[in-house]
Amino acid sequence: MxxxxxxxxxxxxxxxxxxxxxxxxxxxxxxxxxxxxxxxxxxxxxxxxxxxxxxxxxxxxxxxxxxxxxxxxxxxxxxxxxxxxxxxxxxxxxxxxxxxxxxxxxxxxxxxxxxxxxxxxxxxxxxxxLPPKDPQREARPDEAGNVGWHELYAGDDEEAFDFYSRVFGWTLAETVDMGPMGKYRVFAHGGQRAGGMMTRPQNVPMSCWRYYFIVDGIDVASARITTAGGRIVNGPMEVPGGNWIVQALDPQGAFFCLTAARR
The missing domain is CATH 3.10.180.10 (2,3-Dihydroxybiphenyl 1,2-Dioxygenase, domain 1)
Incomplete structure (x- = not known):
């Protein structure tokens, strides 16, 4: 078990x-x-x-x-x-x-x-x-700075969900119909929503995982990205559920995402 x-x-x-x-x-x-x-x-x-x-x-x-x-x-x-x-x-x-x-x-x-x-x-x-020698507290799920969402751009969302449910035991929390973009499958671990997966858009060259870090407000955080030398590639935009996201590249070229409950 x-x-x-x-x-x-x-x-x-x-x-x-x-x-x-x-x-x-x-x-x-x-x-x-x-x-x-x-x-x-x-x-x-x-x-x-x-x-x-x-x-x-x-x-x-x-x-x-x-x-x-x-x-x-x-x-x-x-x-x-x-x-x-x-x-x-x-x-x-x-x-x-x-x-x-x-x-x-x-x-x-x-x-x-x-x-x-x-x-x-x-x-x-x-x-x-291994159990840590000097354990820290665990970040709260909604705490600013923590990872708020894990997202898979899959080769095929249905096949991907079946694979991960078998290997990790993830369960389906919700399926969102995105029209021409297909379905968005929200997955849960231990009854708690952990992320989502969708068939990757044609402009995404390969299947990959994306990580959304929590910030207090998406507009001020977006301004900090450009001021610090990063580049916004998508957003800010509102997503189902009411959160706001932005997707960006850091100055060295690493892709990352931010999420916030307010704009």
Missing amino acids: RSQNHGRFIWTELMTADLEAAGAFYSAVIGWNVKSVAMPDLPAYFLFEIGEGDDCAGIGGMMNFPPELDGKLPPNWSGYVAVDDVDQTCRDYVDHGGRVQRQPEDIPGIGRFAVVADPHGAVLCIMTP
Whole structure:
């Protein structure tokens, strides 16, 4: 039987070519604190945190490209999903038509992880985390700076939902008819809405996951994007449910999204 943690998004991670510039950009736009973490025998790693002092909560991290990927990929955000057994989930991915991009391995003191792709090529990281030595509080689901939504642009939304429901146990919370754009399937984990998936538009070249970070107001946050050197590629726009979103590129070219309850 799967645990309640299996299938839950637990982390986001930015791979970028300029750590200092990226940290300054996201601090200005979203308000994150950037904190360096020393990990023996591993490359430099930085945490994105919200809150102050003992009230801090980590929501993600940032690192340079590892040597084997340097120059082969553009800067990008990845999501981590908790699983009960990384090795078994890799087998589940393959059994249901996905593939393993990076074989399971241990990160000392952190957990065991792997990089996987669904049948249409959308990439996620999976992890069985170890209990932290110095646990922080967990960010509230609606807290500014946290990840508010996880969105998949799928090769086929119906096939994608079937795949993820089998591997992670996600359930269907709602289906929204978007007319010519097809259906938008809102998925839930443990009864809580976690994100949505749709068949990717023709102008999106490949299946991919997108991550929406919560801000207090979409217009002021959009202004911070351009002031800090980023570029807005879509929005601001209102989405079903009344929230506002904007999609953008940071100065190094990583795609990211913001969401807010008000404009």
